[in-house]
Amino acid sequence: MTALPGILAEIADVVGFEAAMAIADARGxxxxxxxxxxxxxxxxxxxxxxxxxxxxAERLTCGxxxxxxxxxxxxxxxxxxxxxxxxxxxxxxxxxxxIAMRTRYSIRGIRRRRARLAxxxxxxxxxxx
Numbered sequence: 001m002t003a004l005p006g007i008l009a010e011i012a013d014v015v016g017f018e019a020a021m022a023i024a025d026a027r028g029x030x031x032x033x034x035x036x037x038x039x040x041x042x043x044x045x046x047x048x049x050x051x052x053x054x055x056x057a058e059r060l061t062c063g064x065x066x067x068x069x070x071x072x073x074x075x076x077x078x079x080x081x082x083x084x085x086x087x088x089x090x091x092x093x094x095x096x097x098x099i100a101m102r103t104r105y106s107i108r109g110i111r112r113r114r115a116r117l118a119x120x121x122x123x124x125x126x127x128x129x
Contacts, residue, residue, distance in 0.1 A: 023047065
């Protein structure tokens with residue numbers, strides 16, 4: 001499962017990964033207002049359901065007052081999709097040049113991605129044997 005940034009991780013703790021991703025897909029990259037008690041007509045209630053929306057609101061506002069939050073794009077963001085594509089191409093054994101041409105990602109960035117994967121034990125380097 002992909003790690004979520006900041007506030008999306010908090011939301012996922014309360015209502016789960018899928019709901020957090022639905023919120024990121026719908027409103028990621030924008031600032032949203034979370035009331036202390038969202039009603040049925042509020043976008044959050046409509047998106048994830050009333051009970052889940054109230055749980056998110058309680059977590060983010062502590063029931064005290066509304067709060068404006070900047071929602072990150074999360075894994076739905078363009079950069080995250082490109083990194084995932086680079087990782088996939090590395091695991092398939094594509095050359096750095098081919099990956100750079102297909103993704104518009106720099107060779108330096110590709111080498112960094114390769115090193116990160118190796119640090120995680122997911123070494124995309126092909127065997128010479």
